Amino acid sequence: MxxxxxIQSALSRRGIKATTLAxxxxxxxAAMVLLRFAGDFLIEPDYMTLMLVALFFCGVLAFAAGYxxxxxxxxxxxxxxxxxxxxVSQEVFNYHSDVTSVSASxxxxxxxxxxxxxxxxxxxxxxxxxKSPQYLRGMFEGDYKWVTWLALYSIVSCAxxxxxAFSLAWAFKLGLVVLVVHLxxxxxxxxxxxxxxxxxxxxxxxxxxxxxxxxxIFEPDPLAGSTQGALEFRFLHEAPTEISALAGLLLILCLTxxxxxxxxxxxxxxxxxFVLMIIAGGKTGIGAGFLSGILxxxxxxxxxxxLGFTAVITLGIMLAILFTPLGQYAANYMKLxxxxxxxxxxxxxxxxxxxxxxxxxxxxxxxxxRFRTLMYSGESFSAIHLHNSFLETAYNNGxxxxxxLLMMLFVIVRNLWRTxxxxxxxxxxxxxxxxxxxxxxxxxxxxxxxxxxxRPFAPYMIxxxxxxxxxxxxxxAQMQSARQLALSTVR
Numbered sequence: 001m002x003x004x005x006x007i008q009s010a011l012s013r014r015g016i017k018a019t020t021l022a023x024x025x026x027x028x029x030a031a032m033v034l035l036r037f038a039g040d041f042l043i044e045p046d047y048m049t050l051m052l053v054a055l056f057f058c059g060v061l062a063f064a065a066g067y068x069x070x071x072x073x074x075x076x077x078x079x080x081x082x083x084x085x086x087x088v089s090q091e092v093f094n095y096h097s098d099v100t101s102v103s104a105s106x107x108x109x110x111x112x113x114x115x116x117x118x119x120x121x122x123x124x125x126x127x128x129x130x131k132s133p134q135y136l137r138g139m140f141e142g143d144y145k146w147v148t149w150l151a152l153y154s155i156v157s158c159a160x161x162x163x164x165a166f167s168l169a170w171a172f173k174l175g176l177v178v179l180v181v182h183l184x185x186x187x188x189x190x191x192x193x194x195x196x197x198x199x200x201x202x203x204x205x206x207x208x209x210x211x212x213x214x215x216x217i218f219e220p221d222p223l224a225g226s227t228q229g230a231l232e233f234r235f236l237h238e239a240p241t242e243i244s245a246l247a248g249l250l251l252i253l254c255l256t257x258x259x260x261x262x263x264x265x266x267x268x269x270x271x272x273x274f275v276l277m278i279i280a281g282g283k284t285g286i287g288a289g290f291l292s293g294i295l296x297x298x299x300x301x302x303x304x305x306x307l308g309f310t311a312v313i314t315l316g317i318m319l320a321i322l323f324t325p326l327g328q329y330a331a332n333y334m335k336l337x338x339x340x341x342x343x344x345x346x347x348x349x350x351x352x353x354x355x356x357x358x359x360x361x362x363x364x365x366x367x368x369x370r371f372r373t374l375m376y377s378g379e380s381f382s383a384i385h386l387h388n389s390f391l392e393t394a395y396n397n398g399x400x401x402x403x404x405l406l407m408m409l410f411v412i413v414r415n416l417w418r419t420x421x422x423x424x425x426x427x428x429x430x431x432x433x434x435x436x437x438x439x440x441x442x443x444x445x446x447x448x449x450x451x452x453x454x455r456p457f458a459p460y461m462i463x464x465x466x467x468x469x470x471x472x473x474x475x476x477a478q479m480q481s482a483r484q485l486a487l488s489t490v491r
Contacts, residue, residue: 076187087204143411150404161365173458185468205250235447244282247273248289256434288444296437364399387451393453417469423477
């Protein structure tokens with residue numbers, strides 16, 4: 001046996017095809033050539049980040065496509081990687097843009113790099129559909145039709161948005177998300193597929209929580225020492241509200257997935273997410289994490305666990321107030337009287353309501369709330385959204401869009417509640433309870449931030465994912481109940 005044959009045999013035993021190895025080597029060689037000959041092009045950090053992310057993402061897709069699994073497993077891995085890539089894209093190419101520049105279609109360079117990642121995902125979706133065109137079936141059927149119609153209406157409403165190019169870019173991502181989630185639903189015929197989808201969300205949240213945390217630790221606070229940053233001075237200065245909200249959701253997902261295989265790393269992730277949820281200082285995120293955690297144990301009738309969770313949360317908040325900048329933040333918050341207006345949110349809501357009534361049926365166009373302060377000079381708050389998911393949807397897409405969103409939320413609650421109450425399987429019931437707690441977490445955060453119904457960031461994407469998860473859990477629960485009834489009849 002030659003050395004080459006021995007290598008191929010070893011790779012075969014590990015389930016790795018020669019084509020996968022060839023593709024991997026090609027990516028390495030391509031990276032070496034670019035690093036050697038690209039010259040000044042690679043000096044720009046944005047282009048370097050784009051190149052590395054694109055190579056990594058394409059490499060992972062190639063590995064998943066060439067790995068020696070059966071077709072069902074291979075398709076599941078590819079689709080979940082596409083889903084994960086969309087989920088984390090907002091943080092990989094983190095950037096901040098000015099409302100005046102984006103209104104004139106003058107976007108930051110990082111925005112174009114994020115769009116390129118969307119295009120790569122689109123290519124992956126296109127190839128998947130070429131191989132399995134039947135995956136498109138059912139987008140306008142059952143519970144998912146509400147999601148599809150909401151996405152289509154959002155895309156159409158871009159025609160009368162203040163910045164058509166800006167709205168179309170985000171609508172493109174929304175449409176892509178809806179398509180990818182539907183593809184994921186075709187891989188959820190069993191509980192294992194649902195767990196894989198939730199695990200992909202979990203690992204996406206890990207990245208979305210850790211990256212801004214790391215930047216907060218190693219990058220200086222631009223508002224440090226200024227009166228402007230007096231209220232916002234916290235241990236984690238970058239996106240503390242988002243970190244708290246996503247960390248709380250991550251905690252719930254860890255608790256949901258842990259009992260199946262009792263993997264120890266989930267306990268470690270849950271502990272870190274618990275700490276970050278509190279020290280980031282996001283008030284809504286902490287409250288949502290607390291309430292959803294209590295609900296998680298209450299629905300299981302685990303009173304002692306619920307009391308223990310309450311005690312741990314209370315102790316964690318007390319320690320954070322005593323030993324982190326969270327105590328100073330809380331003092332400044334009360335001193336400035338921000339509690340009465342929910343940090344200015346009530347004034348934003350009050351001023352936005354007449355604007356919603358100006359176009360109550362169709363709205364102002366998808367994600368047009370980004371330009372609210374630019375369009376109406378009398379606005380006193382420069383907010384990039386309306387800090388409430390229902391008001392955000394009503395402003396952007398009117399009563400029509402709001403009605404579709406409400407139906408989407410309704411089917412999630414209905415399916416998960418039915419499954420949690422009536423499933424014959426403890427495993428399915430436990431997953432339904434965990435997903436219902438995750439939904440409550442997303443919903444509470446959405447009442448004080450535009451987490452769904454607007455720009456397709458992670459919370460909105462996960463809420464869309466909950467539609468298919470809830471539908472598939474209820475379908476599996478019904479099948480199990482019918483099977484159990486048939487067996488009892490035979491006996």
